[in-house]
Amino acid sequence: MGKKQVLTVAGRYDKVKKICEFVAEGARQAGLNEDAVFHVELCCDEASTNIIEHAYGAENVGQITISYQASEERFTITLHDNGRTFNPEEVPPPPPLPDSIDGLAPPEPSELFFDNLQIGGLGVHFIRSLMDEVHFDFSKQHGNTLTMVKYISSEAQP
């Protein structure tokens, strides 16, 4: 198990890139390929943005602490904040798009489709789709902790 690396930044949008770069560097060192590093970066971006937008509700309200740790098989990332509970597991997936019928071009998405594109929902959908494990913990004493795992052994699979 590699040493746990930790970074704490102010909850501001201009710090999100720093978070992404910090984790991406660790992911490369852990042996993830560039596609997997891209996925990890995107998920950290979305998770950090959701913390600022939803847990804190604005910039400069609190801090975000991000850490990662690698083993031979797993690259584990945690994001911690002390904002309001924002449970990504409660966010519904994006609404389905209309399918094409008999080879015809699909109809344009309705107003309802866009109305149902819940704020934060796209980012949560990326996190669910691109990470191999996602856990969320909340306690009044310790705040919110999002844990995301990318399997190192699986990323080489097609």
Place this chain on the structure above:
Amino acid sequence: MTIWQEMLAENIHLVGARGRLDQSLNSQLEQTLTELLTAGHTRLVVDLSEATYINSGGLRCLVSAWRQARQQGGNLALCGLNQRLQEIFSMVGFDKVFQIYPTRNAALKKVET
């Protein structure tokens, strides 16, 4: 990292993104597209061939501009997405919402009609 624009043909505008479409660049993209649409330029091609990254904020910005263009009787097409961006669009079904073309010329022909 920058957002650039040029006129492709009569009343068809090209907007390009160079670099990462993240928090820092999305606001520039949104501003550029909003200014064009507000000025009545509703036939738009967004060239993403030099975009290396996009997050959900970038997607929302493009969806918003596409909706506004359609509501004003225009159109917005995308071109030049690399494989990673294609994957992101597909993951949320936006490859079905947007007209996506490999080249700028193909996208131009679409918004001309």
